[in-house]
Amino acid sequence: MSTPTTTAGHAATPAWKEWILTTDHKRIGILYLVGSMAAFGVAGLMALIIRAEQMQLGMQIVSSGDQYNSFLYFHGAAMILAFLIPGLTGFAANYFLPLMIGARDVAFPRINAFSVWLFYFAIILALLSFVVPDAPDIMWTGYPPYSITTSANTSMYVFTVHMLGFSSILGAVNFLVTVIYMRAPGMGWNQLNMFVWTTIAAFVLQLVFIPVLAAAVTLLLFDKYLGTHFYDPSAGGDVLLYQNLFWFYSHPAVYVIFLPAVGILFDIIATMSKNRVFNYKAAVYVGIWGTVAISGIVWIHHLYISGMPDWIRLGHMVTTLLISVPVGILTLSMWGTLYKGAITYNTAMMYAASCLYLILLGGLTGIPLAIPSMTLHLSETSYVHAHFHFIMALFSAFALFGGIYYWFPKMTGRYADGGLATLSFWLNFIGVNVTFWPLFIIGKEGMPRRYWDYAMFKDVKVMGYSFEDFHMIATIGAFTIALGMLLQTINFIYSAFAGKPAPTNPWNSKSLEWTHTVSPPGPGNFGDTDVVVDENWSPYEYNKG
Amino acid sequence: MRKRLSAMAGLAGGLGLSSQAFAQEIRNPAAEWEHLWHEVITDITIIGVIMAIAAVIMLVKYRATSPDQVGTAKKLTTVQSISFALIPASIFMADDFYLAANGWTVWNAYRRVPENAMEVKVTAYQWYFEFEFPDGTVTDGSEGDDGKAQVLNVPVGQPVVFRMTSEDVIHSFGLPYYRVKEDVMPGRITYIWINPVKEQSEGILQCAEFCGTNHSQMSNPIHAVPRAEFDAWLAKIAAEG
Numbered sequence: 200m201s202t203p204t205t206t207a208g209h210a211a212t213p214a215w216k217e218w219i220l221t222t223d224h225k226r227i228g229i230l231y232l233v234g235s236m237a238a239f240g241v242a243g244l245m246a247l248i249i250r251a252e253q254m255q256l257g258m259q260i261v262s263s264g265d266q267y268n269s270f271l272y273f274h275g276a277a278m279i280l281a282f283l284i285p286g287l288t289g290f291a292a293n294y295f296l297p298l299m300i301g302a303r304d305v306a307f308p309r310i311n312a313f314s315v316w317l318f319y320f321a322i323i324l325a326l327l328s329f330v331v332p333d334a335p336d337i338m339w340t341g342y343p344p345y346s347i348t349t350s351a352n353t354s355m356y357v358f359t360v361h362m363l364g365f366s367s368i369l370g371a372v373n374f375l376v377t378v379i380y381m382r383a384p385g386m387g388w389n390q391l392n393m394f395v396w397t398t399i400a401a402f403v404l405q406l407v408f409i410p411v412l413a414a415a416v417t418l419l420l421f422d423k424y425l426g427t428h429f430y431d432p433s434a435g436g437d438v439l440l441y442q443n444l445f446w447f448y449s450h451p452a453v454y455v456i457f458l459p460a461v462g463i464l465f466d467i468i469a470t471m472s473k474n475r476v477f478n479y480k481a482a483v484y485v486g487i488w489g490t491v492a493i494s495g496i497v498w499i500h501h502l503y504i505s506g507m508p509d510w511i512r513l514g515h516m517v518t519t520l521l522i523s524v525p526v527g528i529l530t531l532s533m534w535g536t537l538y539k540g541a542i543t544y545n546t547a548m549m550y551a552a553s554c555l556y557l558i559l560l561g562g563l564t565g566i567p568l569a570i571p572s573m574t575l576h577l578s579e580t581s582y583v584h585a586h587f588h589f590i591m592a593l594f595s596a597f598a599l600f601g602g603i604y605y606w607f608p609k610m611t612g613r614y615a616d617g618g619l620a621t622l623s624f625w626l627n628f629i630g631v632n633v634t635f636w637p638l639f640i641i642g643k644e645g646m647p648r649r650y651w652d653y654a655m656f657k658d659v660k661v662m663g664y665s666f667e668d669f670h671m672i673a674t675i676g677a678f679t680i681a682l683g684m685l686l687q688t689i690n691f692i693y694s695a696f697a698g699k700p701a702p703t704n705p706w707n708s709k710s711l712e713w714t715h716t717v718s719p720p721g722p723g724n725f726g727d728t729d730v731v732v733d734e735n736w737s738p739y740e741y742n743k744g
Numbered sequence: 745m746r747k748r749l750s751a752m753a754g755l756a757g758g759l760g761l762s763s764q765a766f767a768q769e770i771r772n773p774a775a776e777w778e779h780l781w782h783e784v785i786t787d788i789t790i791i792g793v794i795m796a797i798a799a800v801i802m803l804v805k806y807r808a809t810s811p812d813q814v815g816t817a818k819k820l821t822t823v824q825s826i827s828f829a830l831i832p833a834s835i836f837m838a839d840d841f842y843l844a845a846n847g848w849t850v851w852n853a854y855r856r857v858p859e860n861a862m863e864v865k866v867t868a869y870q871w872y873f874e875f876e877f878p879d880g881t882v883t884d885g886s887e888g889d890d891g892k893a894q895v896l897n898v899p900v901g902q903p904v905v906f907r908m909t910s911e912d913v914i915h916s917f918g919l920p921y922y923r924v925k926e927d928v929m930p931g932r933i934t935y936i937w938i939n940p941v942k943e944q945s946e947g948i949l950q951c952a953e954f955c956g957t958n959h960s961q962m963s964n965p966i967h968a969v970p971r972a973e974f975d976a977w978l979a980k981i982a983a984e985g
Contacts, residue, residue: 207892264957338954346932347915372782433930438914439929472806474815483827504916504952505927506934509855516847520840527836528829535800535828539817555799558831563788570847572854573784576923579916579952643781645920647952650960655893655948707811732914741814 222308223722227315228294229610231285232603234319236688238281239596242324243429243684245274250634250677252651253670267651268336269351271452273328275339276356278592279452280363281322287459288367288405292374294497297604298712299392299738301383301730303723306376310369315368328352341416343441344429347423355417355463356426364409371402371409380646383711383730391474392710392738393469393483397462400487401455404494408448415444439505453591454494458487461529464554466738467605468536470708471548473741477535481528489525493518503574508571512571519569526562528557533558543706546620550601553628554594559591564639579649582642585635600627604690606616608705612718613698619690626683633676637669664728710738765848770860770903771853772939780850791839854924857937868908868915868928871958874950881982885949885964896949898940898968899974901935904920905937918952919966925952940968 218226232409245473248270252260261267293315297305305311328334337346346353378391378399419441421427428434430441469476476482500506500517533555542548564586567573577583607615638646644661644668656666704713712720715730806815820828865876872886875896885894898904908917908928918925922938945966951962969977 264960268954268957268959304942333775335919336956342914342954345954348913349956355797410922432929438931455957472815473808473813474817475819477817478820478825478828481825485829485833504925504933506929509851512852513848515841517844520844521837523840524833527832528793531832534795534802535817537799537802537806540802540806540815542803542806543808543811552799552803556796559792559795559799563792566843567781567784567786570780570784570843572777572850573775573780576920577855578925580920581917645918645948647918647950647960649954652960655950655963655965658946660949679776742816 214271220312222304222312224293224297224305224308224311224716225610225724227311227718227730228290228292230315231289231293231318232720234315234322235282235286235290237327238277239286240688242274242277242282243681245270245277247681249274249676250670250674253300253653254667254674256652256654256657256667258652261651264632264651265336265351266334268338268649269328269334271649272335272338272356273325276359277322277325278331279339279456280359281318281325283592283595283599283679284363284367284452285318286399287456287463287595288370288398289315291394291459291463291599291602291606292370292402294610295712296374296395297377297381298716298720298724299395299710300378300381300386301711301715301725301732302381302727303729305373306381307373311373314366314369315372317362317369321359321362321366324355324362326535328355331355340445341419341441343419343422344438346419347430354420357420360416361413364413367405368409371406374402375399375406377599379383383732385734385736387734389480390732390734390737391649392462393465393479394459394462395488397458397460397465398628400491401458404451404455404458404491407497408451411444412448412452414440415448418444439507442505443498446501447495450498450501451494453587454490454593456595458490460554460595461487461533463598463602463605464533464551465536466710467547467551467601468533469739470605470706470710471545471551472537472540472542473536473707474536474540475737475742476741477532477538478528479532482532486525486529486532490522493522493525494651500569500574503571505580516569516571520566522569523562523566530558530562531658545604546616546624547601547605549621549624550597550604553624554597554601555632557589557594557597561586561588561594565590576645577642579639579647581643581646581648584648585638585642585698588635589631591710593635597627600687605706606712607691607694607698608701609712609716609718609720611698612701613694614701614705615691615694615695615698617690617699619686619693623683623687623690626679626686630676630683632683632743633679634673635676637673637676641666641669708738709740745895770858770939771856772941773850773853773937774921774923774939775941776850776853780846783846787839787843790843837930854936857905857935858903858939861905861937862899864904864906866906866908866917866928868910868912868917868951870912870956871951871962873915873917873951873962873964877978879978879982881978882985883932883981888967895971896964897977898938898966899971900943901939901971903937903939905935907933907935909933913955914953915951915955916953918950920950921947921966927953942968943970944968 248260331351336351341356418429422430428436430436432438448660465476497519499511500519503512604615646666653666703718715725867874872884874884875884887893906912910928910930915928916925917928924936926934926936949958949964949966
């Protein structure tokens, strides 16, 4: 991506130094993209090992239960903390949010650079867990007392969370100030792109809730290494305190991932259907901000089987079910945006269309899990595992990949569409269904999560087939996804350097990042004249001639 | 009289009220779970299918015929905007409260332990469960000399309540056959109860909360057997212990 356009004016500095020392939001965005895709690759490899091990009874792939557990830990922690969150709020927000609001950079470019390097240090620290003899094995949730009594290295987990948390808080402040103060003159709140709104919401959540997670894991560190007893009931501590603090952050963290993915989806769908966003104000003020408002009062649904008092479990059943109201409004707006549109199909739109399926499947399968009496059985089974992969992991990852295809011409001046893109899309889409549908089915019959073996179920038959058969199918699905992702990565790298050249606004979008910049935008984004919009401007105003 | 009572019970059930007045009746949480599952799955399948069909129709019908074509949907008026928020929100909420009411009813079945239940005290360790029966007999579920996990028996026809705590880390006492589990923690006592209404030899007890190296080996078969067989089994363990 070091094309002459982006290096103009900096000719004297060698390219590597320019990237290391950059404070340009677009380059920082690309750095986030590279880092998060690297984390995705390694964590995806862990997923393959996990699936290959579960394919048959007995131990074939890993050398010990501890090793399996440390792979599971890495897969979960890296996918959420180092791929999805930095991919959506790091890469996508950094590169496109300032362009969408007509700003020349973020409010604090040097702090922005500091954020991305903190993220890289965190990834390096996480990767070191593969070379230390006592790799963390505490899952991404890190529940005490196990995380305290285990001989594995809990501190690596804690410091990784600290660094990523610090990076996210700095990012949150930076972007909130940017959106509040640096919008193009004339741009009112109801003229923002959906992606801008969802990103603000995600950063508000990060700012409010990350300190709680940081406190929770810091107390874990003190308990393990300094001999305190915050989580030790034998010395007056509380064993459930950690779970409450952890999920008080980590449920909103689901929306930190989900909401920007929804935003990308809206921008792709509106652009490709050349249509307004249906019921924009309801989507923003009820959908997005309703989700934010409700996100902090539903965390007990992660503790339905933790022996919490009955009244709070039932209370959170009601609040959890009510999530369906704002998310339902967002979903209706997505559907409505298709209505009477003029849809053009390309890889970005194919990913967007598949996301409509993923949000239905993932969202609706969450409804049984909102009900405590259902969850008493379903909790900690592969049903839960399949549910959150569909709604959080796959929905958000597919929206992110759709976004990469959508913005690829902007970032590189070239298309990433083509035969390889289409093939890898179908491999990914078929792969995720083949992987996770079987897990719903055996999960309902009791297949537990986080098991490397399930010998106790060897006589249990579901629809005439054993659990092993279902795991076999799921593993085939996982390798299908792996092939798709591999081809896709090759396609991205090839297209960045040798793809078909694209015009400045290949999708005929009305959004500022397409209408007011060259591809890729140079330093300062908008050339010599500042962007000004009038009160009738909207990024979705297609039907005005 | 009996007829009238059952008619009233039906009415109360039909109105979605919890049957507190009939607390003596011994419920079967596992069966009620299965019933609620079918209800919820039907509910979400209907919503999912309607939405999916709508999406597919629009994705096919509104394809652009030329590159310059734009969407023709009109902007909503204020009244339409508010209606398109309020009406769906009311429908979602109505469904939410309906599911919540049904979920609550089943929840009561899970949490109200019948008075005649046999109490089994469970202590969890890394990586086995230990059981103490009302007569004081203690047995642990770790593997025997034959390398097979010990079978745990419960008597058919009597509810069994497990009162549980842990001596080390958090475990979870999971009984997928009886559609129930609850975490087992140090410093706290939790409970679940089951109603073994029929004989079975396929039940599984498993640890369901990640607890370390042998988490996936922390399991015992749990069978429901006739009373006499259960008594004999218990006596045999007491004699061996």
